[in-house]
Amino acid sequence: MSRVYNFSAGPAVLPEEVLREAAEEMLDYRGIGMSVMEMSHRSKPFQEIIDTAEADLRELMKIPEDYEVLFLQGGASQQFAAVPMNLMKNGVADYIVTGQWAKKAAQEAEKYGKVNIIASSADKTFSYIPDVSDLPVSEDADYVYICENNTIYGTKYKELPDTKGKTLVADVSSCFLSEPHDVKKYGVIYGGVQKNIGPAGTVIVIIRKDLISDEVLPGTPTMLKYKTHADAGSLYNTPPAYGIYICGKVFKWLKKRGGLGAMKEYNERKAKVLYDYLDQSKMFRGTVEKKDRSLMNVPFVIGDADLEAKFIQESKAAGFENLKGHRTVGGMRASIYNAMPIEGVEALVAFMKKFEEENL
Numbered sequence: 477m478s479r480v481y482n483f484s485a486g487p488a489v490l491p492e493e494v495l496r497e498a499a500e501e502m503l504d505y506r507g508i509g510m511s512v513m514e515m516s517h518r519s520k521p522f523q524e525i526i527d528t529a530e531a532d533l534r535e536l537m538k539i540p541e542d543y544e545v546l547f548l549q550g551g552a553s554q555q556f557a558a559v560p561m562n563l564m565k566n567g568v569a570d571y572i573v574t575g576q577w578a579k580k581a582a583q584e585a586e587k588y589g590k591v592n593i594i595a596s597s598a599d600k601t602f603s604y605i606p607d608v609s610d611l612p613v614s615e616d617a618d619y620v621y622i623c624e625n626n627t628i629y630g631t632k633y634k635e636l637p638d639t640k641g642k643t644l645v646a647d648v649s650s651c652f653l654s655e656p657h658d659v660k661k662y663g664v665i666y667g668g669v670q671k672n673i674g675p676a677g678t679v680i681v682i683i684r685k686d687l688i689s690d691e692v693l694p695g696t697p698t699m700l701k702y703k704t705h706a707d708a709g710s711l712y713n714t715p716p717a718y719g720i721y722i723c724g725k726v727f728k729w730l731k732k733r734g735g736l737g738a739m740k741e742y743n744e745r746k747a748k749v750l751y752d753y754l755d756q757s758k759m760f761r762g763t764v765e766k767k768d769r770s771l772m773n774v775p776f777v778i779g780d781a782d783l784e785a786k787f788i789q790e791s792k793a794a795g796f797e798n799l800k801g802h803r804t805v806g807g808m809r810a811s812i813y814n815a816m817p818i819e820g821v822e823a824l825v826a827f828m829k830k831f832e833e834e835n836l
């Protein structure tokens with residue numbers, strides 16, 4: 477068996493320790509004679525799995541009591557509709573567009589009400605985060621929406637926007653648990669887990685309880701109503717059971733590593749290895765404003781399509797997978813989520829140095 481260094485943006489690398497444990501428990505989960513995939517979601521062992529996962533997540537993120545934690549399906553993209561359907565009481569929302577995911581969310585919300593784009597970085601192909609310290613927040617906005625880490629472009633908010641008292645909603649898919657989040661500052665935090673936490677198929681929604689109600693837009697499907705899932709402890713219907721189980725293991729792994737503060741330090745150290753190299757390279761360069769750089773997704777270019785193709789091909793042959801940039805951006809992108817060891821980034825930089833020497 478040999479594992480590659482997987483720089484995929486998602487689904488992405490998971491901790492090897494977690495995968496080994498899951499493999500050990502695959503045929504017989506703790507003596508009950510079946511795998512977690514095969515057990516009833518109404519069974520006692522599964523109830524324990526989901527309860528433990530929630531408790532560990534609450535501990536990791538210091539989630540206050542007046543917030544609900546939901547484990548749902550439909551991916552992050554389904555939340556693009558669920559958010560306006562549940563939260564648009566006035567029929568108005570403000571969106572900050574910093575990339576494709578925020579743009580898609582705004583476009584979806586337009587189906588349900590009035591969407592105001594109160595800031596955007598589209599003018600420079602989303603290579604920066606706009607100044608969000610004094611935004612023209614709409615008086616009647618039900619919420620202000622951000623995508624906190626822009627997976628495709630590699631930018632991240634270092635300061636949350638001043639929403640002038642309005643509810644902040646954040647898609648944190650690609651920075652979930654990469655560092656501490658101050659949950660109190662948000663009304664809703666959500667993300668698909670396949671970037672930084674677990675297997676595709678589970679989305680976690682953390683939502684302040686007063687935002688959960690029966691007053692949703694007319695026609696909202698039962699399954700898209702937060703109250704449906706909050707009332708049922710995420711067990712209204714069959715949840716993404718196996719995904720929740722793996723997420724639970726990743727939460728334990730994060731706790732063992734010292735929690736989110738320790739993770740942030742590690743992620744900063746790890747990203748620095750790559751950014752420092754990019755900043756002095758004569759061949760490669762990063763594509764976003766330094767102050768807005770993501771710790772999780774690092775896009776970079778050579779600026780020569782043939783050399784980039786060569787780099788991607790040779791890096792793959794050397795055991796570095798999925799370094800090709802997003803199809804809409806080109807170039808390269810290294811996603812270096814929690815489970816990517818610093819050794820992986822050091823090895824990548826060594827490979828890039830060698831490539832630079834040989835091809836410059």
Ligand SMILES: *Cc1c(COP(=O)(O)O)cnc(C)c1O
Nearest residue numbers: 551552553577627647649650668
């Ligand atoms: C990947 C991603 C999405 C889409 O997630 P799905 O689970 O595929 O719907 C949305 N937002 C962000 C920030 C992402 O990185």
